[in-house]
Amino acid sequence: MTVRSINKDVLFVGSIHWDRKIFDELIPLPEGTSYNAYIIKGSEKTVLIDSVDPEKWHELEKNLCELGIDKIDYIVTNHAEQDHSGSIPMLLEKFPEAKVVTNEKCKAFEMDHLHICEDKFIVVKDNETLSLGNKTLRFLLTPWVHWPETMVTYLEEDKILFSCDFFGSHYAGSDLYAGNNAVVVHGAKRYYAEIMMPFRTTIVKNIEKVTQFEIKMIAPSHGPIYDNPEVIIEAYRDWTSDKVKKEVLIPYVSMHGSTKLMVEYLADRLMSKGFAVKPFNLPVTDIGEIAMSLVDASTIIIGSPMVLGGAHPAAVYAAFLANALRPKTKFVSIIGSYGWGGKMIDQLSGLIANLKVEVIEPVLFKGMPREEDYRKIDAMIETLEEKHKSI
Numbered sequence: 001m002t003v004r005s006i007n008k009d010v011l012f013v014g015s016i017h018w019d020r021k022i023f024d025e026l027i028p029l030p031e032g033t034s035y036n037a038y039i040i041k042g043s044e045k046t047v048l049i050d051s052v053d054p055e056k057w058h059e060l061e062k063n064l065c066e067l068g069i070d071k072i073d074y075i076v077t078n079h080a081e082q083d084h085s086g087s088i089p090m091l092l093e094k095f096p097e098a099k100v101v102t103n104e105k106c107k108a109f110e111m112d113h114l115h116i117c118e119d120k121f122i123v124v125k126d127n128e129t130l131s132l133g134n135k136t137l138r139f140l141l142t143p144w145v146h147w148p149e150t151m152v153t154y155l156e157e158d159k160i161l162f163s164c165d166f167f168g169s170h171y172a173g174s175d176l177y178a179g180n181n182a183v184v185v186h187g188a189k190r191y192y193a194e195i196m197m198p199f200r201t202t203i204v205k206n207i208e209k210v211t212q213f214e215i216k217m218i219a220p221s222h223g224p225i226y227d228n229p230e231v232i233i234e235a236y237r238d239w240t241s242d243k244v245k246k247e248v249l250i251p252y253v254s255m256h257g258s259t260k261l262m263v264e265y266l267a268d269r270l271m272s273k274g275f276a277v278k279p280f281n282l283p284v285t286d287i288g289e290i291a292m293s294l295v296d297a298s299t300i301i302i303g304s305p306m307v308l309g310g311a312h313p314a315a316v317y318a319a320f321l322a323n324a325l326r327p328k329t330k331f332v333s334i335i336g337s338y339g340w341g342g343k344m345i346d347q348l349s350g351l352i353a354n355l356k357v358e359v360i361e362p363v364l365f366k367g368m369p370r371e372e373d374y375r376k377i378d379a380m381i382e383t384l385e386e387k388h389k390s391i
């Protein structure tokens with residue numbers, strides 16, 4: 001990885017992780033990711049904004065060496081998660097005079113997670129500024145985007161917002177800038193769905209907080225830099241709004257084909273009534289795809305057979321995931337086949353307590369669906385059509 005210039009004083013010194021396939025041992029990364037770190041050279045002080053995942057420390061070190069950086073005055077750390085903060089201990093060994101600049105909460109997290117000594121920190125408050133000589137950093141606390149300590153840093157003279165995870169995307173690409181690349185926005189939507197969506201209401205406030213400043217560029221700590229920031233800001237406004245699409249997400253699993261028969265009938269009938277449908281066969285689905293669909297869908301219908309007295313574990317996981325991600329979904333239902341009985345409805349209903357949804361009458365059927373079971377699905381669709389008139 002080589003250093004790349006944003007302008008003569010602001011440089012990208014981060015690392016692209018082309019082949020990383022999973023994050024937090026949970027989130028698939030089909031496009032890889034990057035850990036963006038930036039050097040800002042002020043007339044009096046040199047600053048590093050965020051660091052990189054410790055696995056990539058050698059690349060950050062090489063980039064700083066290539067730039068001839070022999071002194072860093074401040075390491076600004078916007079977020080304590082280790083993919084951005086994890087190389088700070090190595091930086092402090094290499095640049096022992098550097099001070100770590102962050103807010104009180106982030107300081108505490110980094111003392112716990114990285115064992116950085118308290119005397120290394122300079123603590124800043126919301127809206128506080130730090131002079132680099134001819135340049136000024138302004139720190140804006142943006143809690144719960146997506147941890148309680150998250151903040152962003154605004155470089156006033158260049159009007160660049162260093163947003164860390166906020167607006168970021170797990171996207172490894174050779175272009176420094178996003179331009180109008182729809183693939184980057186798609187990656188950012190996946191990132192929003194997996195990481196940010198549970199904090200939608202606080203993110204709405206933080207979008208307004210950061211956009212009170214004129215922003216020429218958003219430089220996140222994952223993915224390309226937004227040289228046309230309105231694109232991603234407007235996308236975030238849309239994702240975080242209360243608007244839902246007339247779209248039905250059908251995460252399902254079928255052991256011997258009976259539930260699948262009903263899912264296919266349901267999907268066909270919904271399409272004929274003007275609904276967009278997204279069936280996901282859970283055992284072969286990337287959970288990121290489900291998360292992304294939860295951003296806009298008005299309705300979730302979980303399809304599962306009963307096994308061992310309850311829902312299939314894949315359906316349990318889908319319900320757990322939807323509950324944790326807290327989408328703005330309005331309606332939920334359940335369909336599925338059973339052999340002799342069980343408590344699937346109670347079990348799945350108990351797993352989605354976080355969702356502010358109206359439950360549409362589930363449809364369970366014994367064995368393979370019969371004519372009367374298909375008519376129940378017709379009734380479910382009629383109910384959904386009626387409900388969608390009011391949203």
Ligand code: FEO
Nearest residue numbers: 079081083084165
């Ligand atoms: Fe990219 Fe929350 O760390």
